[in-house]
Amino acid sequence: MTELNTFDYELPPELIATQPTQQRDQSRMLVVDRQANTIIHSSISKLPLYLNSDDCLVLNDTRVLSARIFGVRKSTGGKWEGLYLGSDESGQWKLMSKTRGKLISGETIDLVPAHPRQEQKQISLQMQSKDAEGYWTAAVQSDEDHHTILEHFGTMPLPPYMRRELATDIDWERYQTVYANQPGAVAAPTAGLHFTPDLLNECMQKGIQIAKVTLHVGIGTFKPILVQTLDQHKMHSEWCELSEESAVLLNETRQKGGRIVSVGTTSVRTLETVAQQGSLNAWRGETDIFIYPPYQFQAVDCLLTNFHLPKSTLLVLVSAFAGTELIREAYEKAVEEQYRFFSYGDAMLIL
Known part of the structure; x- marks a missing residue:
């Protein structure tokens, strides 16, 4: 039984990191070698030096949507804010919703552009129902x-x-992989934010293959883990695909x-989901895989990742991959050396 508090740390x-570095490939990189049990300081621009010519980088090519939306409640004139989480076959949206006062089924939200737009559009959402976790369905x-x-x-x-x-204009460019x-x-799948076309080309010139998922x-x-023992946490499902070519x-x-x-924890979760079907064949579908110690990895040999929030599913996955004690030590060193944390932060390469 694995306790959530095991994955807490002082930050x-x-x-x-609330802003990105000036250049994508300027980030520092902490290199954690599991076999040698060593932790060394490097930089993301030196990534090709740590890879072999017969290795394969796995990139998640998802694109971030402009998913944060604003509106006005028709009935009260009150402000409303939502996060688009997807849509079903009938075209209805699933949303996180935030407003003052209680939102009632059947209410209409008139959308308001988050940024100035030359073209005028009038589009409304009709809020249908709220599920047990508080997410709304809207027409x-x-x-x-x-x-x-x-x-x-x-x-x-x-x-x-x-x-x-x-x-900001910088976010529109930098909170998206190239x-x-x-x-x-x-x-964003944040480990991928460090890559420039030049860095990818340098890897390919060394003979390293690039596969996309x-x-x-x-x-x-x-979503935060709200239970104290990890085996009780239920992941929300996310759509993923491994193509035939990859x-x-x-x-x-x-x-x-x-x-x-694997570049990022989302690439890991895709590959491990597919590997659970038996072998790495083309596959697409929903995954709710939650990787926590002890876990036997089948499809990933090395991992490039960022530094993650305390008690998060991402930190738990990384700990399952490298070992809880080694990751704790790596995070302590990163804090000591003032690495930058989270989405716009520095990288960690686990060999």
């Missing part, structure tokens, strides 16, 4: 597809610790004795 608030009073509506009305859904009301091309996430980062990734690349890598290097 000075000034180490939380959209429009024939436009949800991506177009969100692009017009929404803003980038930045984590609250970044402490700003709306995404290879993001599958819209559907409500948070898609996991649309949703509430499951960042599956072939990964199997070839293993056959040649190369390592599968």
